[in-house]
Amino acid sequence: MVMLEPQLRNISLQFQIYGEILHAETCKIGHINETYTATYNQGGTRVRYIHQKINRTVFRDPVAVMNNVMRVTTHVRKRLEAEGAEDITRRSLTVIPTRDGMPYYRDLQGEFWRTFLFVERTRTFEAVQHPGQAYEAGLAFGRFQQLLADLGDPRLAETIPDFHNTRKRFEAFQKAVEKDHYNRAQSAQREIDFALKHESIVDVLLSAHARGEIPERITHNDTKFNNVMLDADSGRAVCVVDLDTVMPGLALYDFGDMVRTTTSPTLEDEPDLSKVQMHMPVFKELARGYLEAAHGFITPAERSQLAFSGQLITFTIGLRFLTDYLNGDTYFRIHRPGHNLDRCRTQFKLVRSIERQHEAMQNHVDGL
Ligand code: GN1
Numbered sequence: 001m002v003m004l005e006p007q008l009r010n011i012s013l014q015f016q017i018y019g020e021i022l023h024a025e026t027c028k029i030g031h032i033n034e035t036y037t038a039t040y041n042q043g044g045t046r047v048r049y050i051h052q053k054i055n056r057t058v059f060r061d062p063v064a065v066m067n068n069v070m071r072v073t074t075h076v077r078k079r080l081e082a083e084g085a086e087d088i089t090r091r092s093l094t095v096i097p098t099r100d101g102m103p104y105y106r107d108l109q110g111e112f113w114r115t116f117l118f119v120e121r122t123r124t125f126e127a128v129q130h131p132g133q134a135y136e137a138g139l140a141f142g143r144f145q146q147l148l149a150d151l152g153d154p155r156l157a158e159t160i161p162d163f164h165n166t167r168k169r170f171e172a173f174q175k176a177v178e179k180d181h182y183n184r185a186q187s188a189q190r191e192i193d194f195a196l197k198h199e200s201i202v203d204v205l206l207s208a209h210a211r212g213e214i215p216e217r218i219t220h221n222d223t224k225f226n227n228v229m230l231d232a233d234s235g236r237a238v239c240v241v242d243l244d245t246v247m248p249g250l251a252l253y254d255f256g257d258m259v260r261t262t263t264s265p266t267l268e269d270e271p272d273l274s275k276v277q278m279h280m281p282v283f284k285e286l287a288r289g290y291l292e293a294a295h296g297f298i299t300p301a302e303r304s305q306l307a308f309s310g311q312l313i314t315f316t317i318g319l320r321f322l323t324d325y326l327n328g329d330t331y332f333r334i335h336r337p338g339h340n341l342d343r344c345r346t347q348f349k350l351v352r353s354i355e356r357q358h359e360a361m362q363n364h365v366d367g368l
């Protein structure tokens, strides 16, 4: 058990939680926000909540983030209620308001805190253990898109503008190489060359969207496998979490990040690159799960890019890790020197594996 920081005790008093906080632990999942799991005594029963400090360097407008999160969670809950679904407080996140009814608390340092009901009896995994889990992930994020398809006006705020704009990401990378402020380019020369050679793929989806071939939708934008809560007993997907980047985007970005985070049995920073491989049986299950939920709205143009989206997003995230490495590790939290370069290498290895199997992936998707 981690000692409760006095600061967290103060945070705990700000929200509409009945009972006293017993203890809290940091939750290490995620590279961006600071997350705590807190246990309260409520009428003699232990009830858990999530307290989270929003990273203000990454999310410049936390109020807009929380407006989005409120709209999204409220909408999903209403849709589930209308369907007569059970277990709604596990199937969609519940934001706990502050004592004066706000969706966030701003502390004296100006930091933004928010609180969610903890979703009990679930598990998350950093890597897929068997293809059935990829099916569950595909189904969960496809369903999430489907539930939000009728969200309506106004358009959700772009909490991070140009988040998946690979052209802009590429430009940021070029700038980082040019500056080479930390003298690290030399140690990443192979990765830099790999990135430069791939410039031609960065505009594919952006151009298709600009030509009107691929529509904007409400998408999750951070569909890492560890953002899917699976039921601890049945293994079925219960809900998706990490809603900070839910905003207008392309459905393919979501599918692509699922390919990135499910189809290799390895961690995102796996040092043994020989283990980093796109596994076709997992990809098939992922596509099956996703299309089971998305077949009603996904267009033929989107379908035709499902296989490519995995390559593009894996490349883009690798590029972002590389850029952050060159820029001195200011964005992604690292746990050791060179961590972002390791993450980049793992991503680029996976890109190569996807490229080698592109035809088989494409044939599979075309046949669905
Ligand atoms: C970040 O914090 P986390 O782990 O959910 C990042 C994603 C990356 C991911 C790579 C807001 O997500 O875009 O794909 O790391 N989130 C943000 O692991 O930049």
Ligand code: MG
Binding pocket: 030, 032, 222, 242
């Ligand atoms: Mg995230």
